[in-house]
Each structure stands twice: as C-alpha cells, then as structure tokens.
Amino acid sequence: MKKTLLVTLLLFVTHNLFAQESHFREYVGASGTIDWTKASVEAIGYGISPAGKNPKVMPLLACRAAIVDAQRNLLESFQGVRVTSTTLVSNYALTSDIVKSSVEGTVQGAIIKSRINRADGSCKVVLQAPLKGKVSKSIYKNLNQKNLSTFNFKSIFSHIIGTAYASDIAASSLEDKLTILTKRVSEIETILDMKLAKEVISTDNAITGIVIDVRGSQFIPSLDPKIRKNTGDILYPDEKSTMEIIDSGQLVSLFATDVLFAMEHPIVGDTPLLIKANKTWKNNNTEITINEKDAKKLLYLSQNNTLKNTGVIIVLD
Known part of the structure; x- marks a missing residue:
C-alpha cells in the first residue's frame, strides 16, 4: 500500500515538473514574467514598514508597500508584452484609452499569488493577472478596427479602378480573355x-x-x-x-x-x-x-x- 502511494506521489510530482518545464515564460520589466502557456503575467514587489510603527502592524504595512511595488512592476510588465514583432502593449495604451484602462483595471484586480514576511522585516509579494480577457479583447478590437479600415480603403480603391477598367474588359481582347x-x-x-x-x-x-x-x-x-x-x-x-x-x-x-x-x-x-x-x-x-x-x-x-x-x-x- 505504501509502495503504491509512493509511486503515485512520484508520478504526480514528475507530471507537475514536466508541465511546468513545458511552459514558455518570458521575463519582462523590472521583475515581471509572462507565462505564454497560461496566458498570464506575474510581477514581484518588495516593501518595508515605515520606521517607528507598532511592531505588531509593521509586517502588514510592509506587505502593503510590497503590493504597491508589485502593482507598479506588473503594470510595467503588461506594457512590455509583445503584440507584433515591432509593437508592444505600451504602443496601443498610448493611443487607445480603452486599452489603457483595460490594462490598468487588470493590474488593480490582480490576485496575490504569494506573500512572504521575511526575517529582515521586509515583505515579498507576487501578483498574477490574466493576459486574456479584458486586455486581449481591447488589443484585438484595436487591431481589428485598423484591419477593417485598411480593407475598406482597398475595397473602395478596387471599385474605382474596376469601374474605370470595365470599358476595356468589354473590348474582349486576347489579353483580357487570357x-x-x-x-x-x-x-x-x-x-x-x-x-x-x-x-x-x-x-x-x-x-x-x-x-x-x-x-x-x-x-x-x-x-x-x-x-x-x-x-x-x-x-x-x-x-x-x-x-x-x-x-x-x-x-x-x-x-x-x-x-x-x-x-x-x-x-x-x-x-x-x-x-x-x-x-x-x-x-x-x-x-x-x-x-x-x-x-x-x-x-x-x-x-x-x-x-x-x-x-x-x-x-x-
């Protein structure tokens, strides 16, 4: 029975390690990571309590400061996410209020993945937020609007050229037939x-x-x-x-x-x-x-x- 449980536990641990190693992660910003397999962004923040505070509340104040630092780093990380080979999310946030607000809202709603009060009195916090959802929707809508504008311009241009060329087609020359x-x-x-x-x-x-x-x-x-x-x-x-x-x-x-x-x-x-x-x-x-x-x-x-x-x-x- 113990041997079966040990084998099961070993297989579970091995599977989890394999899954984690198969994720594609990219470091971005001061302390951020993009997990392109989970479609999420993480950032680390550190904080310390102001001096002279009640020792009982100092750990809480340190973690509060760490959350603020992590949010700042997370925002920077989101802005560094690659949209195309030549553009980042920051490029779209500069020109679109919708993209900007979706990124900021996602950062504000990030979950605390871990929080550690350290021996030196500081606190370390890891925040995680989804890349899919509000952020991806705002980016894709922005891209789609640009593509539709290009398509409409080409369609109008083609229609004008096509109308002007109609009389030549009617001539039914050998070149036209080919x-x-x-x-x-x-x-x-x-x-x-x-x-x-x-x-x-x-x-x-x-x-x-x-x-x-x-x-x-x-x-x-x-x-x-x-x-x-x-x-x-x-x-x-x-x-x-x-x-x-x-x-x-x-x-x-x-x-x-x-x-x-x-x-x-x-x-x-x-x-x-x-x-x-x-x-x-x-x-x-x-x-x-x-x-x-x-x-x-x-x-x-x-x-x-x-x-x-x-x-x-x-x-x-």
Missing part, C-alpha cells in the same frame, strides 16, 4: 485543393485543435501571431476566427516548449491536428509560413467552420 481564363483556372485549382485537403484530413474523429511546431524557426510569442501560406496569404487567424477570438476573450494562440505537452493540453481537445512549420515570414519572427499540404488542411478547416472555438498552441524553442 486573364479571365487564368482566374477561372485558379478557382478550379482552389476547389480541387479543398477536395484534396478533405481527403487528407478525413478521419473517424473530428479535429478538436491545432498544434503548430515552429521549433528551429526563431519564432517568438506575441498576442497577434499569424500563420501564412508560402504566398503570404493569412490562414490563421482569418476574419471569422478573429471575431470569435474577440468574443471569447481568449488569445490567438497559447505557446509551449514541448510537442507532447501541447498535444495533451485540454485546449486542443482529444484529436488535435499537428502541423510542422517551415520558416518565419520575411524575417518577421511573430509570423510563420507552412508548406502547401498543411496550408490546404488549415484552409479546409477554416472554410468549413471547423476551427470555431478550436484551441491553437504553437510549440517553439
């Missing part, structure tokens, strides 16, 4: 690609999540990672996925350092699809490209609404 034929061939190829992708991923079980292995590609985590085809077209997150991500308050992707851990993570379900990435997109280390075969799989899942509420984990070095 252009139309090329477009039609491309459409047929897309249909065939979808049929092929369906056959490739056809299994008895539905795809419940996506795990993308980008190890060896110098990819780094961010709030807005993108998965692209070799041609540059964005596969994930597409417009539909973006809206679902905003509504749910989740991140575009979680990140981990071990494929097995990622494949067994609850967010990707029982039958996740594993994809191996090729390289970063044009030296942008928060965007990745995947090969043609895997791109067809992801495109099929996206177009058939299979990715709705589907978790994604990116595994990196």
Whole structure:
C-alpha cells in the first residue's frame, strides 16, 4: 500500500515538473514574467514598514508597500508584452484609452499569488493577472478596427479602378480573355485543393485543435501571431476566427516548449491536428509560413467552420 502511494506521489510530482518545464515564460520589466502557456503575467514587489510603527502592524504595512511595488512592476510588465514583432502593449495604451484602462483595471484586480514576511522585516509579494480577457479583447478590437479600415480603403480603391477598367474588359481582347481564363483556372485549382485537403484530413474523429511546431524557426510569442501560406496569404487567424477570438476573450494562440505537452493540453481537445512549420515570414519572427499540404488542411478547416472555438498552441524553442 505504501509502495503504491509512493509511486503515485512520484508520478504526480514528475507530471507537475514536466508541465511546468513545458511552459514558455518570458521575463519582462523590472521583475515581471509572462507565462505564454497560461496566458498570464506575474510581477514581484518588495516593501518595508515605515520606521517607528507598532511592531505588531509593521509586517502588514510592509506587505502593503510590497503590493504597491508589485502593482507598479506588473503594470510595467503588461506594457512590455509583445503584440507584433515591432509593437508592444505600451504602443496601443498610448493611443487607445480603452486599452489603457483595460490594462490598468487588470493590474488593480490582480490576485496575490504569494506573500512572504521575511526575517529582515521586509515583505515579498507576487501578483498574477490574466493576459486574456479584458486586455486581449481591447488589443484585438484595436487591431481589428485598423484591419477593417485598411480593407475598406482597398475595397473602395478596387471599385474605382474596376469601374474605370470595365470599358476595356468589354473590348474582349486576347489579353483580357487570357486573364479571365487564368482566374477561372485558379478557382478550379482552389476547389480541387479543398477536395484534396478533405481527403487528407478525413478521419473517424473530428479535429478538436491545432498544434503548430515552429521549433528551429526563431519564432517568438506575441498576442497577434499569424500563420501564412508560402504566398503570404493569412490562414490563421482569418476574419471569422478573429471575431470569435474577440468574443471569447481568449488569445490567438497559447505557446509551449514541448510537442507532447501541447498535444495533451485540454485546449486542443482529444484529436488535435499537428502541423510542422517551415520558416518565419520575411524575417518577421511573430509570423510563420507552412508548406502547401498543411496550408490546404488549415484552409479546409477554416472554410468549413471547423476551427470555431478550436484551441491553437504553437510549440517553439
């Protein structure tokens, strides 16, 4: 009986250590840590009591000072969170009152993960707050509004150009006919690609999540990672996925350092699809490209609404 309990305890401890080692953590700010696997931010604060106070209340005053210090460090840590390869949360907080208030509100609502009164009379406090939720929603809404503005401009511009070019199309020149034929061939190829992708991923079980292995590609985590085809077209997150991500308050992707851990993570379900990435997109280390075969799989899942509420984990070095 004792031997069984010992083995069970050993397995439990080993599993927890493995899980912790598989988390992707990044140090930011004076004393902050981003856990990209749990989508949370932590910061440490230290404090001492003012001199001359009642010895009985000095430990409490020291911890109060430590909480204030930890909140300041936590705010700094949030501001240092990477959104894209060239921008941080601080960039968005400067231009958006909504982002600024969501970050400040999240810091104020942080939980005390640990509080230790030390022998020298000081206090050490660790605060933890979620990166998902208010903060991620405000960032994604901000990004989505910019993307929609760009899209609308392109649509209007294309409409003007298209109207001006309509008379030339009516001429039905050989060049026009070749252009139309090329477009039609491309459409047929897309249909065939979808049929092929369906056959490739056809299994008895539905795809419940996506795990993308980008190890060896110098990819780094961010709030807005993108998965692209070799041609540059964005596969994930597409417009539909973006809206679902905003509504749910989740991140575009979680990140981990071990494929097995990622494949067994609850967010990707029982039958996740594993994809191996090729390289970063044009030296942008928060965007990745995947090969043609895997791109067809992801495109099929996206177009058939299979990715709705589907978790994604990116595994990196």
